[in-house]
Amino acid sequence: CKRAAAQVIWFDFDALCDDQRAVADYIEIGRAHDAVLISAVPQFNVDREDPALRFVQMVDEFYDRQVKLVCSAAVPIIELYEGERLRAEFARGESRLIEMQSEDYLAREHHA
DSSP, X not given: OXXXXXXXXXXXXXXXXXXXXXXXHHHHHHHHXXXXXXXXXXXXXXXXXXXXXXXXXXXXXXXXXXXEEEEEEXXXXXXXXXXXXXXXXHHHHHHHHHHTTXXXXXXXXXXX
């Protein structure tokens, strides 16, 4: 992690999703932190399918726990994934990322 303070933690994308992480890692991060900041989220193509899958798994876990997720990305949400293999999973992830920006979502209480 780049920095952490109280209930907020900041990661570079590569440290969070390019490494060999498991869903259990994202569950633990989501339990421990109300807000997660991620910098340098890339656009995913066929060469980055594994990090793309980990990214979607992370979004799913954070969504379920009402974690506030702030990302800086190379492209808009709807352009993040260029592949076909994970199209269904990524469509769900895109939908959740969009909802996670809403006032309704941001007002929800964190579920540790």
